[in-house]
Amino acid sequence: EISLVWLRRDLRLDDHAALHQALRRSRRVALVFVFDPDFLQPLLAQGARADRRLTFIQQSLRELDAVLRRMGSALFVEIGRAVDCIPRLAARLGAQAVFFNRDVEPDTMRRDADVAGVLAAQAVEFHGFWDHMLLEPNALRTGLGKPYSVYTPYKNAWLKRIGAADLAHLDCSALPQQVLPDASAPGLPALHDLGFEPVALPAGLPPGPHGARALFADFMRRIDAYASARDYPAIKGTSYLSVHLRFGTISVRELARHAWQRSLDGSAGAASWLSELIWRDFYIQILHHHPQVVGRAFKPEYDRIRWDDAPELFIAWCDGRTGYPFVDAAMRQLNTTGYMHNRLRMVAASFFTKDLGLDWRLGERYFALKLNDFDLAANNGGWQWAASTGCDAQPWFRIFNPVTQSEKFDPAGRFIRRYVPELAGLPDAAIHAPWLASPQLLRDAGVRLGLDYPLPVIDHAEARARALRRYAVVKEVA
Ligand code: FAD
Numbered sequence: 247e248i249s250l251v252w253l254r255r256d257l258r259l260d261d262h263a264a265l266h267q268a269l270r271r272s273r274r275v276a277l278v279f280v281f282d283p284d285f286l287q288p289l290l291a292q293g294a295r296a297d298r299r300l301t302f303i304q305q306s307l308r309e310l311d312a313v314l315r316r317m318g319s320a321l322f323v324e325i326g327r328a329v330d331c332i333p334r335l336a337a338r339l340g341a342q343a344v345f346f347n348r349d350v351e352p353d354t355m356r357r358d359a360d361v362a363g364v365l366a367a368q369a370v371e372f373h374g375f376w377d378h379m380l381l382e383p384n385a386l387r388t389g390l391g392k393p394y395s396v397y398t399p400y401k402n403a404w405l406k407r408i409g410a411a412d413l414a415h416l417d418c419s420a421l422p423q424q425v426l427p428d429a430s431a432p433g434l435p436a437l438h439d440l441g442f443e444p445v446a447l448p449a450g451l452p453p454g455p456h457g458a459r460a461l462f463a464d465f466m467r468r469i470d471a472y473a474s475a476r477d478y479p480a481i482k483g484t485s486y487l488s489v490h491l492r493f494g495t496i497s498v499r500e501l502a503r504h505a506w507q508r509s510l511d512g513s514a515g516a517a518s519w520l521s522e523l524i525w526r527d528f529y530i531q532i533l534h535h536h537p538q539v540v541g542r543a544f545k546p547e548y549d550r551i552r553w554d555d556a557p558e559l560f561i562a563w564c565d566g567r568t569g570y571p572f573v574d575a576a577m578r579q580l581n582t583t584g585y586m587h588n589r590l591r592m593v594a595a596s597f598f599t600k601d602l603g604l605d606w607r608l609g610e611r612y613f614a615l616k617l618n619d620f621d622l623a624a625n626n627g628g629w630q631w632a633a634s635t636g637c638d639a640q641p642w643f644r645i646f647n648p649v650t651q652s653e654k655f656d657p658a659g660r661f662i663r664r665y666v667p668e669l670a671g672l673p674d675a676a677i678h679a680p681w682l683a684s685p686q687l688l689r690d691a692g693v694r695l696g697l698d699y700p701l702p703v704i705d706h707a708e709a710r711a712r713a714l715r716r717y718a719v720v721k722e723v724a
Pocket of ligand 1: 476484485486487488489491492522523525527529586587588589591592595613617619620621622624625626627628629632
């Protein structure tokens with residue numbers, strides 16, 4: 247019997263739910279990845295021909311293909327709509343079943359339902375498994391039998407429920423004996439064939455399972471310090487594994503097994519890091535149970551808020567030219583590397599919604615275009631948190647001060663100097679709010695405000711007052 251395993255956001259060959267199940271079921275297994283124009287077109291339409299994520303996927307697939315070729319097989323890579331490619335390949339191989347790992351993104355679920363329909367007509371089975379989160383979205387319910395919508399009780403229930411069985415390694419070691427020989431596979435398509443250009447990936451972004459292992463090994467040497475280091479963007483304090491979790495080049499169970507064990511051994515850093523993996527599960531189950539959060543506020547009364555229409559402020563924010571150095575450094579990190587530190591995501595998103603008064607959906611879309619690790623559930627959750635429109639949101643009357651955040655989390659201005667070099671000559675105390683520096687200090691540092699670096703596009707105190715008025719419509723309703 248032959249089974250086909252359809253790889254999507256799970257680009258690895260070990261500890262893999264769908265592959266594990268296929269190997270248990272069938273004597274022969276083939277693996278396929280589909281470049282689907284329905285998913286690529288929106289990127290191309292936004293002019294993102296040089297997209298790091300495509301290069302990351304391509305290089306990760308190349309690693310998998312090389313491993314499979316050493317086993318006498320190869321990865322099938324198709325270009326076309328999945329609803330056509332998957333049933334066609336299943337028929338060509340004579341597969342009786344297709345195995346895949348489930349997703350909660352609405353577009354993906356719609357696509358999977360279409361594929362399921364065509365396969366059913368061909369009498370091919372279609373089996374989905376939960377793999378990319380630690381506890382599947384229906385695993386936890388409140389006392390009233392409802393899904394959780396507040397993080398802390400969810401986390402407590404999660405920690406109470408999780409056990410070795412949930413984190414168990416899923417054995418895929420039979421793969422070398424069971425792969426379907428297919429040395430005739432033509433090899434991977436070039437990115438040009440898909441309309442994209444290859445991009446050089448930064449050194450901090452090694453692709454594929456190999457790259458994920460290297461990052462994880464490095465992080466395990468630092469994990470005990472995570473709780474104290476994680477909030478400072480100038481420090482190498484976090485794991486940088488988000489892009490690998492996005493594309494499943496490493497198993498989230500494997501990461502959690504290590505963190506869990508280490509936290510049981512008393513590591514506060516590991517316990518804190520595990521909490522971040524729980525945030526990830528939390529937002530995945532929110533998207534699963536509340537798909538309307540795509541495009542709408544989690545709390546409907548927040549859709550009454552009237553956002554400003556200010557394209558010039560939007561552009562200043564995107565370009566890292568708001569005049570607030572911490573925010574600008576954050577945006578320039580995003581634009582040049584595709585990564586942004588978590589503290590900065592919170593500050594940049596808060597500044598966007600509360601200081602600039604812009605609609606969180608616009609900022610969410612910009613992050614989606616730029617982030618290597620873009621994930622609908624986490625990005626939407628993060629933006630709604632910052633805009634105070636979401637579940638478990640930051641209360642709307644609590645507004646980040648971009649200067650205080652800068653002084654607290656980049657006290658010596660090291661991160662700012664890295665991404666806003668035109669301010670590098672300013673002393674530490676002045677770099678967070680250059681417009682307050684004396685003319686002499688600015689002259690000594692070679693900074694001409696308004697020329698080398700912009701004056702602030704808004705005044706924070708005034709913007710804060712405007713935000714409180716803007717959000718008051720919510721209070722009137724509540
Ligand atoms: P670590 O600190 O090492 O954390 C480990 C892992 O936990 C991360 O890789 C990630 O998978 C998960 N994680 C950490 N924090 C969160 C969180 N708040 N929500 C969900 N998962 C989390 N994360 C994404 O993966 N994709 C996104 O598109 C995304 N957009 C965001 C947008 C905003 C406005 C905000 C405030 C946060 C967003 N995050 C997103 C969450 C977080 O900022 C990143 O996961 C983190 O910065 C990635 O760096 P790391 O891997 O070094 O994280």
